[in-house]
Amino acid sequence: MTSNSGILSSLTATLGPEVVSKIESSKILLVGSGGIGCELIKNLTLTGFRHVETIDMDTIDVSNLNRQLLFRSQHVGKSKCEVACQVAVEMLGTTTTGADEENKQPIVYQAHHGNVCDNTKFNVHFVKKFDLVLNALDNVTARRRVNRLCLAASVPLVEAGTTGYLGQVNVMDKASGVACYECITQETQKVYPICTIRSTPSMPVHTIVWAKELYKLLFADKLDESMLYEDPQGEEPSTYMKSVDELRTILKDKAKSKDYVVEAATALIKALYVAEIQKQLDMGRYAGAKKTPAILGDDIITNGAAKDQTAPSQTKATDQLWTPTECVTEVVACLLEAHAAEPDTLLQAFDKDDDLAMRFVASASNLRSHVFQITPLQSLYSAKGIAGNIIPAIATTNAVVAGLQMIQVINILKAKMEKKEGGNLMEHCRYINCIRQCTRNGLFLIPCKLQPPNPKCFVCRDATLQLAINVNNWTLQTFLQRIVKKELGFEEPTLLLEDDYIWEEGEDADSQAYKVNLPKVLSKLPCGGMQHGTVLKIEDFSQDLQVNVAIAHQDVWEGEQYDNPEQQFHIGGDVPVADSKPAAKPAPAAAKKEEDKKEKVVDDDSDIECWDGGNDGDSKPAAKKRPSENKNGDDEPKKKKAKTADDDDDVEVIEID
Ligand SMILES: Nc1ncnc2c1ncn2[C@@H]1O[C@H](COP(=O)(O)OP(=O)(O)OP(=O)(O)O)[C@@H](O)[C@H]1O
Numbered sequence: 001m002t003s004n005s006g007i008l009s010s011l012t013a014t015l016g017p018e019v020v021s022k023i024e025s026s027k028i029l030l031v032g033s034g035g036i037g038c039e040l041i042k043n044l045t046l047t048g049f050r051h052v053e054t055i056d057m058d059t060i061d062v063s064n065l066n067r068q069l070l071f072r073s074q075h076v077g078k079s080k081c082e083v084a085c086q087v088a089v090e091m092l093g094t095t096t097t098g099a100d101e102e103n104k105q106p107i108v109y110q111a112h113h114g115n116v117c118d119n120t121k122f123n124v125h126f127v128k129k130f131d132l133v134l135n136a137l138d139n140v141t142a143r144r145r146v147n148r149l150c151l152a153a154s155v156p157l158v159e160a161g162t163t164g165y166l167g168q169v170n171v172m173d174k175a176s177g178v179a180c181y182e183c184i185t186q187e188t189q190k191v192y193p194i195c196t197i198r199s200t201p202s203m204p205v206h207t208i209v210w211a212k213e214l215y216k217l218l219f220a221d222k223l224d225e226s227m228l229y230e231d232p233q234g235e236e237p238s239t240y241m242k243s244v245d246e247l248r249t250i251l252k253d254k255a256k257s258k259d260y261v262v263e264a265a266t267a268l269i270k271a272l273y274v275a276e277i278q279k280q281l282d283m284g285r286y287a288g289a290k291k292t293p294a295i296l297g298d299d300i301i302t303n304g305a306a307k308d309q310t311a312p313s314q315t316k317a318t319d320q321l322w323t324p325t326e327c328v329t330e331v332v333a334c335l336l337e338a339h340a341a342e343p344d345t346l347l348q349a350f351d352k353d354d355d356l357a358m359r360f361v362a363s364a365s366n367l368r369s370h371v372f373q374i375t376p377l378q379s380l381y382s383a384k385g386i387a388g389n390i391i392p393a394i395a396t397t398n399a400v401v402a403g404l405q406m407i408q409v410i411n412i413l414k415a416k417m418e419k420k421e422g423g424n425l426m427e428h429c430r431y432i433n434c435i436r437q438c439t440r441n442g443l444f445l446i447p448c449k450l451q452p453p454n455p456k457c458f459v460c461r462d463a464t465l466q467l468a469i470n471v472n473n474w475t476l477q478t479f480l481q482r483i484v485k486k487e488l489g490f491e492e493p494t495l496l497l498e499d500d501y502i503w504e505e506g507e508d509a510d511s512q513a514y515k516v517n518l519p520k521v522l523s524k525l526p527c528g529g530m531q532h533g534t535v536l537k538i539e540d541f542s543q544d545l546q547v548n549v550a551i552a553h554q555d556v557w558e559g560e561q562y563d564n565p566e567q568q569f570h571i572g573g574d575v576p577v578a579d580s581k582p583a584a585k586p587a588p589a590a591a592k593k594e595e596d597k598k599e600k601v602v603d604d605d606s607d608i609e610c611w612d613g614g615n616d617g618d619s620k621p622a623a624k625k626r627p628s629e630n631k632n633g634d635d636e637p638k639k640k641k642a643k644t645a646d647d648d649d650d651v652e653v654i655e656i657d
């Protein structure tokens with residue numbers, strides 16, 4: 001057991017009594033209690049921090065136990081942040097029994113189980129009470145959210161991340177004039193065209209994405225959210241939607257016998273892997289293709305679905321391959337299990353950590369890979385890696401990074417104490433890279449000066465953002481989802497053209513009033529719509545953020561963007577001048593940036609989203625003036641010279657998180 005007086009005296013000897021006293025009075029917010037978060041909370045405890053609050057939305061999974069050091073098997077299923085705080089307090093018991101204990105601030109290790117993006121709980125007001133924030137997250141969305149909260153609350157942020165053996169630690173602080181998280185281009189998601197997933201897969205990842213959509217089609221409340229959904233009223237009859245509907249009904253009807261479920265599952269397998277493939281072959285879709293799919297053999301389906309077979313997940317190790325017949329057995333076994341389960345225990349959205357969901361996706365995707373002759377087939381373990389875009393986490397890297405974060409924490413506290421320099425962190429803190437191959441000088445940790453802000457950062461520099469887009473194709477709905485929320489990270493956006501509202505959401509928002517605008521193409525929105533040179537204002541009170549977006553109309557797209565309507569936009573470049581000719585193609589630098597983005601794969605959990613553009617509705621535009629800003633007392637939206645709209649092509653987007 002650690003000796004309290006030993007820790008305190010060595011801390012005092014190393015850091016000095018002033019720093020120790022600062023440690024004891026500081027309030028820390030830790031976001032994330034996973035691999036890095038567990039290390040951090042242990043470090044904070046052993047460094048004598050008395051007020052630590054931690055946020056995490058997850059529960060402990062068996063797979064976390066090998067590296068998330070505060071968790072034991074008895075904690076599986078419990079809230080990560082609650083267990084982490086509980087264990088920290090137990091640890092603190094050994095360090096806080098000093099004689100002057102009653103003169104110090106009380107010990108608070110408080111857990112907040114929830115999503116940091118939940119503005120009702122974790123807003124600017126909440127963050128303001130902390131002296132600094134530590135990030136221990138695993139995805140860009142949450143990091144972006146914390147960055148914006150810290151900027152708005154003027155609280156320093158120590159950000160960290162690891163990918164296998166690689167790691168980085170960075171310090172962000174508005175008052176010190178250093179770069180924020182979003183000043184630096186983040187690796188973004190890998191994007192796959194819908195047609196590749198639906199019809200022409202060529203890599204295991206394509207069939208895994210397809211199987212995740214199939215999971216959604218079977219288990220989500222809204223089956224039309226899956227990109228595999230086919231409208232029963234559509235022009236072409238679907239080969240599989242009838243089987244999907246039947247199976248969805250049977251899965252909910254607990255009175256139905258096991259045989260009934262097996263029969264419906266077999267019918268679905270035949271529809272997906274025989275009838276649908278045959279339909280595509282008959283349509284000549286693969287004429288001239290390097291590889292032609294072959295329908296799934298009847299023997300594989302019959303043998304695999306034979307009633308009393310044991311599913312391979314019951315008999316094989318997770319890193320062993322399943323044969324196509326075993327995949328059929330596993331798909332059927334998963335559906336039987338889903339039928340037997342309580343409805344509210346089934347996840348609507350795929351989660352790689354959910355056993356049933358993962359087994360279903362691994363087996364269904366392997367069957368599709370078999371049909372399309374995509375090799376290699378994937379074991380459950382490797383399919384999970386692809387499904388979650390996972391690079392296995394390494395406990396040592398997490399520990400190193402969390403240790404470096406603590407050094408930055410101490411540096412920040414010291415800087416704050418040195419009033420002469422106004423607490424500027426530029427000199428005190430470092431951005432540190434952890435690398436796998438050491439430098440010529442034998443270094444594995446590379447400290448660098450903190451970067452100045454990127455003048456083009458719309459988050460911390462109020463820069464006007466340029467967006468090139470076809471204003472005649474994109475609807476407001478797709479624009480909101482794909483650009484405003486996904487790309488720019490707004491959560492409760494209000495959109496204004498010429499100071500008139502065209503969209504509003506959030507706590508007191510009247511979004512109902514603007515619903516009529518959702519299916520309209522951008523150029524036909526009220527208040528003159530978005531045209532080449534229009535400046536759109538986007539506000540988000542939940543993040544205390546406002547940005548002006550200068551729209552550049554562009555209808556010619558080349559290269560990969562030509563084929564993928566969902567990629568026909570780009571952010572950055574020069575601000576367009578109204579009435580000037582539309583740019584024919586993106587500025588080379590911006591195009592290169594887009595290209596770079598597409599090449600990279602991120603460590604975020606995978607998820608797929610699908611957007612469909614709507615048609616321009618006939619209904620009247622709903623634009624509202626802010627009462628306080630309606631200087632003319634004029635209720636009519638201002639008219640602008642409108643351009644002619646092109647056909648309203650549907651826009652489909654598929655993206656992996
Ligand atoms: N929006 C969010 N709000 C709150 N906590 C979040 C949010 N996003 C991610 N987290 C948490 O951040 C932590 C990141 O830790 P880590 O990278 O070790 O991931 P993990 O999910 O525990 O591990 P793995 O993905 O390998 O199973 C997780 O505990 C996760 O729940």
Ligand SMILES: [Zn+2]
Binds near residue numbers: 179181182184
């Ligand atoms: Zn910035």
